[in-house]
Every structure is written in structure tokens, then in C-alpha cells.
Amino acid sequence: MDLFEYQGKQYFGRFGIPVSAGGVAETVDEAVAQAEAAGYPVVVKAQVQVGGRGKAGGIKLANDADEVRQHAGNILGMDIKGHRVDRVWVEQASDIDEEYYASFTLDRAAKQHLLMLSAQGGVEIEEVAAKDPDAIVRLHIDPVDGLSRETARQAAVDARIPERAVDGVADILMKLYRCFVDGDCDLAEINPLILKPDGAVHALDAKVSLDGNAAFRHPEWEEYDKTEVLDDREQLAKEHDLQYIGLDGSVGIIANGAGLAMSTLDVVNQVGGEAANFLDIGGGANADVMAAALTVINHDENVRSIFVNIFGGITRGEEVAKGVVEGLRRVELRAPIVIRLDGTNAEEGRQIILDAGIPASKLISKPTMLEAAREAVRIANGGEGGA
Amino acid sequence: MSIFVDENTKLVVQGLTGGQGKFHGLRNRDYGTKVVAGVTPGKGGQDVEGIPVFDTVAEAVSETGATASFVAVPPKAAPAAILEAAGAGIGFVVCITEGIPAQDEARVYNTLVRDFPATRLLGPNCPGIISPGKCNIGITPSDIAELPTPDGPNVGIVSRSGTLTYQALYELKQNGIGVSTCVGIGGDPVPGTSFVDCLAEFQKDSETHAMIMFGEIGGSAEEEAAEFITATVTKPMTAYIAGVTAPPGRKMGHAGAIVSGGKGTAQGKMDALAAAGVHVGLNPTEAGELMAGLLKKTG
Numbered sequence: 052m053d054l055f056e057y058q059g060k061q062y063f064g065r066f067g068i069p070v071s072a073g074g075v076a077e078t079v080d081e082a083v084a085q086a087e088a089a090g091y092p093v094v095v096k097a098q099v100q101v102g103g104r105g106k107a108g109g110i111k112l113a114n115d116a117d118e119v120r121q122h123a124g125n126i127l128g129m130d131i132k133g134h135r136v137d138r139v140w141v142e143q144a145s146d147i148d149e150e151y152y153a154s155f156t157l158d159r160a161a162k163q164h165l166l167m168l169s170a171q172g173g174v175e176i177e178e179v180a181a182k183d184p185d186a187i188v189r190l191h192i193d194p195v196d197g198l199s200r201e202t203a204r205q206a207a208v209d210a211r212i213p214e215r216a217v218d219g220v221a222d223i224l225m226k227l228y229r230c231f232v233d234g235d236c237d238l239a240e241i242n243p244l245i246l247k248p249d250g251a252v253h254a255l256d257a258k259v260s261l262d263g264n265a266a267f268r269h270p271e272w273e274e275y276d277k278t279e280v281l282d283d284r285e286q287l288a289k290e291h292d293l294q295y296i297g298l299d300g301s302v303g304i305i306a307n308g309a310g311l312a313m314s315t316l317d318v319v320n321q322v323g324g325e326a327a328n329f330l331d332i333g334g335g336a337n338a339d340v341m342a343a344a345l346t347v348i349n350h351d352e353n354v355r356s357i358f359v360n361i362f363g364g365i366t367r368g369e370e371v372a373k374g375v376v377e378g379l380r381r382v383e384l385r386a387p388i389v390i391r392l393d394g395t396n397a398e399e400g401r402q403i404i405l406d407a408g409i410p411a412s413k414l415i416s417k418p419t420m421l422e423a424a425r426e427a428v429r430i431a432n433g434g435e436g437g438a
Numbered sequence: 439m440s441i442f443v444d445e446n447t448k449l450v451v452q453g454l455t456g457g458q459g460k461f462h463g464l465r466n467r468d469y470g471t472k473v474v475a476g477v478t479p480g481k482g483g484q485d486v487e488g489i490p491v492f493d494t495v496a497e498a499v500s501e502t503g504a505t506a507s508f509v510a511v512p513p514k515a516a517p518a519a520i521l522e523a524a525g526a527g528i529g530f531v532v533c534i535t536e537g538i539p540a541q542d543e544a545r546v547y548n549t550l551v552r553d554f555p556a557t558r559l560l561g562p563n564c565p566g567i568i569s570p571g572k573c574n575i576g577i578t579p580s581d582i583a584e585l586p587t588p589d590g591p592n593v594g595i596v597s598r599s600g601t602l603t604y605q606a607l608y609e610l611k612q613n614g615i616g617v618s619t620c621v622g623i624g625g626d627p628v629p630g631t632s633f634v635d636c637l638a639e640f641q642k643d644s645e646t647h648a649m650i651m652f653g654e655i656g657g658s659a660e661e662e663a664a665e666f667i668t669a670t671v672t673k674p675m676t677a678y679i680a681g682v683t684a685p686p687g688r689k690m691g692h693a694g695a696i697v698s699g700g701k702g703t704a705q706g707k708m709d710a711l712a713a714a715g716v717h718v719g720l721n722p723t724e725a726g727e728l729m730a731g732l733l734k735k736t737g
Contacts, residue, residue, distance in 0.1 A: 157540055159627050159657040159694070162547050177699065194544040195552060235539055264693060265539035267514060294691050309625060309691025310599020310654055313680040317704075318721050320683045329684075331691040364579040364604045394608055395579050420723060 052261045052275060055098045057140040059257030066230040068223055068241075069253045073142025082123035083116050085141040091115060092144040095122045099134040100280060102175070107131045112144060134280075145255060150243035151212060152176050152187075153224060154258075155231035164192040164231070166224070168210045172243035186210075198228045219252030220244065235265030284328065284351050291343040293330060300325025301431040303348035303357040303386065305341075307332050307366065315360045318420055324428030327354050337370065338377035345382045352385075358427035359390040360420060368392050368400030376407045379414065387430060388414045391423035440569035440586075440619040441594065441639040441646070442530055442558070443506060447573045450475040450495060450504035450528070452511055452519045454486050458534070459510035462577050463489070466508070469574040474502040495526035508566070508575050509533040516562060517542045524554035532575045533561035533630070540693065543628040550630070559630025563693070565600035565622035578620065582607045586616035590647045591733045594640035595620040596633055597652035598659075599692070602680060602722055606650050609726025615733060618646040625654070625692025633663035641671050648674045650729055651711075652722065655681030656695045656702040664710035674732045676717040678725035679704045 054062060060070040074085035075098070086093040097109030104110055109131050111122035119141065129136045150173035158165040169187045171179050179186055188210040192198050203224040207217045223244065231239040240258040247253060266272050281289060288295030294309070298316075302324045306312035312331040319326050328351065332340050348357055361371045371392060379388070392400045404416055417423035449466065453459035454476025464487060467473040475498035476486055482493035492498040495507065507523040509516055509531060516535040523531045543562065550557055560567060566576010570583040582604060586592040593615055597603040603622045610617055621636050623629045633651060640646045649671075653660040660679060667675065682704040684690050686697045697703050708718045717732065719725030 157544060157627060159659075160662065162544060162628050164544070193548055194541070195548045232541055235541055237540065262540050262693075263689075264513065264537045265541065268539075296685070296688050296690070298685065306601075308599060308601025309695060310597070310603075310652070310680050311601035311605065313599075313654060313684060313690050313695065314602060314678075314722055316684065317680060317682045321720055326683065329688075329690055362601050362604055362608070364577070364582075364601065394582060394604060420721065 052263055052279065053100050054259040054261065054275060055100065055138070055278065056096065056257055057098055057138070058275060058278070059259035060254070062234060062259050063230060063254055063257050066226045066234065068226045068230065069251070070257070071142040071145055071253070071255070073140055075138050075140050076123065077138050079120055079123045079127065082139055082141050083119050086113065086116065086119045089141060089143040093119060093141050094144050095119060095126060096140045096142070097126045097129060097131060097136040098138040098140055099131050099136055101132045101134050104131060109136065145245060145253065146248050147245045148248050149213070149216070149246040151220065151246070152179070152242045153220070153227060153244050154238065154240035154242070155228055155236070156238050158191065161191055164194055166190040166192060166198070166206060168206050168224070170211045176242065197232070198225065200225055215250055216246045216252055219246070219250070223252055223254070235262045235269060236260060237262050284347060287350055288330070288347045291347060293332065293344060293347060295347060296329040297351070298326050298328050299353070300327045301353050301355040302427050303327045303351060303354040304360070305330050305332060305344045305348065305357065306360040307362065311360060311362055315358065315420070315424070318424045319358065319428060322421070322425045322428050324424070324431055327351050338374045341374035341378035342381045345378045345384060349382055349384055354386050355431040356386050356427045357384065357388045358423060359388055360423065361390070361392050363392065363394035363397055363400065368394065368396035368398070369403055372400035372403035376404065376409070379409060384413065387412060389423050389427040389430070390414065390416050391418070391420050392416065439643050439645040440572060441636065441643050442560070442619065442621070443567055443569050443573040443575060445572040447506050447530070448472045448474045448502065448504045449506050449508055449575060450477055450498045450502070451508045452477045452495065452523065453509065454478060454489060454491060455481050455484070456510065460486055462510060463508065466574050469580045471573045471575060474504050495523050495528065499526045499528065504528065506530040506575060507532065509535060511535060513537040513539070517546045520546050520559060521549060524550055524557040529557055531557060531559045532564070532566050533559065534564060534566060534576050535561070536563040538562050538626070540627050543626060547628050547630060560621065561624045561626070561630060563626040564624030564629070565603055567619065567621045569619045570617050576622070578622070579604060582611055583620060584611040584614070584616050586618050586645055590616070590645070592616040592618045592645055592647055593729060594618050594636070594643065594646040594649045596636040596640070596649065597622055598625050598654050599652060599680060602652045602678070605722045606652060606726060609723060610729070613726065613730040615730060618643060625694050627657065627694040633659050634666045637663060637666060637671055641673060646673065648729060648733060650725060651675060651677040651716070652725070653677065653679045653707055654692065654695050655679070655684050655690065655697050655704050658702065660707035661710045664714040664716070667711070667714040667716060676719060676725045676728040676732065677711045678719045678722050679707045
């Protein structure tokens, strides 16, 4: 789960990482109030989870209430690369001497934590990596040992951070590491990390991505649910507790298992179609789960056919078949289902579907993944059902 | 032969008295796996359909001689359960638990490497392992696993995804091809056992004549496997990578299945494997058919 900048800064605040005084606003009046509280001059920043906000006109300096009113008015509701701006973050403007970069992630290949630190901040780190790879210090940290202050300080020295900023940077690295580990982040990044004329080091931006698997020990994360960027379909899926990702195509997908669901998207694509979604109904595929899945898919106006791709393992074919038949009874579908049922007790499952006497205009059974994909795509691309 | 587990493996099920542990533990026993013990703290002295339950893994090991463990406990308890098994001298731990925080996984993995190098962890978030006819640990449906034949050719399977593992077993069964061992390494960011670990064992195993590998987007485990294959593997291989059409930046069901910053794409992985001499199918069925074709030629 990715946090907005303002949420990231508030999260940093929990771990003592210094950020600028400021507040979030959803209206122009709120923005002015936040500016008054923070003290002028202020920066008004669009809150969207996409890069390039500044270039798009989403970050503006304001010296008084009129300017805040003007900029907040322009920025709120703005479209930045397909993301609508619903909130701005208004914070006290900072004097900047230098800009650095710092982040912690998990290096999956090394199976250790990775610190990346550079004296060249304020630009995309990928750009620095391409132009001047030596300017980035990459340091692996054993998760059992954790990060020591000595190591953090040495990393700052190695990154050629100037002497007067080394202790301040090391201090923030220690706190950012705690945020990364105890805060269960997939990514904790500060870019830019700034040095002010008075020698203070300070996080001017915050990029935080949380590990959803750790939500059980972070009740405070609940507030992020409200601002998570989900489309209607994804919201509905979440309410039904389904693993769903909305896409742009016309073939609705229901599969059991993440790998098979991914594979189903691929096969649909290979035979000339486009998937409307990713949906993994997991191991169990009883009538309730199937009905919920069909309800979510049915909500998508672009769907022209529904490809149900099930490989029976522990979940037996007849259980899945019963689920589909019952689901069809409960939900009036906008598009026909093409089902491929394979694996354990698939024969029995197909017989149940046959015996249910559902017309071929609503439900078509195909023996293999490839044949079913072809049929689903044929219908989605304008062919008649029931072939 | 087979890899990691065989007819001599003695299994303790951690969480045997829970829903998942009981269901799958008993299924594993029905298949012929030697399930010698269960562990649930506070329930020592009870039994589950004749399988004795102990309070700790250490007790289970000293009383029954268990050599492998099946961890079927919730995400909160799983890290401690894995380390408890390792501490009790268990050499092979299978953890099916889905939803363990990545920070915990990283800590457990590195603790095992440092303090318990003799213990191998399979998973978490994996379907488990089956050596057909000998031993099944985890949730793999055993009736779709074809027995290996004495003269071969037999195939070893390694996969990140559970359902695709089953698909591979099924394809081989349809073609009458035996399976030496089928390993599901799981879809999490820090798996205890990697593709390379499995391929190295399959390469050494006299009963395995060829390997099928099913990967997916995210991380670089498939690229590392490709390097290893180039350097070490001489047996024929086919592969399939799921997630060609996955949108960047989204976790596709598995916590580890994500294309980020242009890295971990399916195309990159397929190219790396093809360059290592692996026959790469565009879907799971094709990978199975390619394998059948290869074995006809060589067999």
C-alpha cells in the first residue's frame, strides 16, 4: 500500500524524522488555514501518487493568503497523469543549501535490507544511477543485526556528504531505518533529504510503501483505507474480500490461485483479447465466493464475456461447478461465462454444469485453458455466444 | 531417489490441532507420509486420530525421531514456529502460511542462515512438496501426481505458484510421464528455498532426468536460475513465466509478484531462461507439451 506524501510525513513523524510544519487540505479555505498555522512563505503541493508533480504545475510557492487561495484553487481538482488531485499539503517553505537522497528497501536477491544514500538528491534516483552510479552508496544490512550508528555515519561519509551534515544525516538514517523495520515498510524513501543553512537536516518529501501483510500489528493503518486509490470495481471487490485488480479489457477473469490468474491474463492476451481484471478467488471456490466474484465482474461495464478458469486441487471440481451454478442463480449477468474446469473431479463438475440445463447463451464449458480463452475472446470481440 | 523428502521422512505437524493442520496433516498421512507427531503448545498429551500431540517440537523430536516439520499456523505465530523447529534440530521445514510480513521473513531467513545452517526452509506461502509414492508434505493434491518409473524418464518440478504446480503435475500425468519430486517454493519476497537450490538437487538426483520450472514476475530468482542453469545444469528443461500482461507496480495476488521500476518483468525472465538453453512455453500447457516432446526425443 502506497501512502500519499502527507501520510508519509505523518508516518515519519512517529519515528522522530524531522519534516516541515504543515497540514493537509481538501478545500481552498482549509489550505489557507493550514498556511496561516504553518507560517509564510508556504509551499502548496498536490497529493497524488505519481512522479512529475512539479512539472505539471502541482507544486507552488505562496507568500500570502491570496497566493495560497490562487494556487490551491488551481491545484485542487487538477489532473496529473490521470490522477485527480483531491488534497493538497501546505507546508512552511524551507531554505535549501543541499539536497540528498536516502532510502531503505528489501533486496530480494541478497535477502537483506538495502540502504541507498547519495549526495545527489532532488532528482530521480534512477537518473543518478544511470549518469553517475558511483554517486550512490549501496549498503546491505543484515536484518538480524540491524543498522548501527557507526555504520550509518560511515555510509554518509562514503556518500561524500559534507562534514557539517554527516551527523544529521546519520541521525535521520537511524530513524528512517526504525521506520522501515518497525513501521513494516516495503519502501521508506526521502528525496530530497535537505541540508538547511543553519545546518539542520530534514525530510522535504516522503515516499512510503507499507507491507499489507503486516496490517495485523498496525491498527493505525486503518485510516489509510479511506484514502486508498481504488476504482469502483476495486472498492466493491475489497468489500467482498477478493484479490482483484481492475484492468481495461473486455474479458472478465475469475481463476483460483494467483499464478493461474496471472497465467489466464496471459493466455487471453495471446489469443487476441484483453482482460478486464485480475481476480484470484483462492483455494476455496464455494457458491458464496463465486457469487461475490461474479457480482464484482458484473459491475464492470466493459465486460463482454467472463472466463472462469479453475484447476481443481484440494477444491474439487464438483464443488466449483456447484458454486458457478448457484452463483448464476443469484446474479443476473451482463455477459456469458466460458468455464474451463480441470484437475481433481473435473468430470463430475462438468456433469453438474450439464445437468443444470443452463442455456449456452449463458454458460459454455470448454475442456482446455486455450480453447476456453479463444471462446471467451471470440465472444468479447463481438462473436455470438453459444457456439 | 527424489529430492529433500522420501519414504524415510518422519513428519511433525506444527498446528496439527488447528483446522488447516488437521485437514492437510491427515491427508498427508493418508497418502503414506510418516506423520509421527503434532505440536500445539498447551495440548501435549492429546492425539489427533492416533497421532500424538506434544507441547514443543523438541519433545516431538526426542519422542518420535521426527526429521521434517510442516508449519500450518497463522502468520503471527509462523516465524517463531519455524525457528522452534530449527532449534529442535529439524532439517527440513515446510511453511504453507500465507501473509507473513516481509520483515519477519527476512529476519527468519537470516537467522536460519546464521544459527541453523543445517535446516532448510521451504516457503512460506507455498503449497509444499511431494515425492510421488513416498511422501507428501503440504497441500498438493496427490492424486494428480504421476509415480516415477524405475527406468524413467522422470521429471522434477519446481514452481513459485501453487495452482501452476498442480497444472504441471496434471500435464505430465496426461502424458504418462513420472515425477521424481515436485517442489512449490512459494510466492513471497523472501523464500527459504530458491529455484537454484532445487535445480542443484535435481541435477544431482539420478532419478530425475529433466526439469520443469514455473516462475512469475517480480524479483530476480528466475534470472539467477538462468545463470545457474548455464553454468551447471545438463538435464533438459522447459519453463513458463506467468505475468506477461501484469500491469507494473501492482502486486498480482502473491506478495512477491510485482514489476517495479521496470525490473522483474516476465519477458526479461523468459529471455534469460531461453538464453540458458531452456525451452520456454507461452503458457503452462505448452511447457508441459514441450517437456513431453523433449523426452520422446531423448527417451
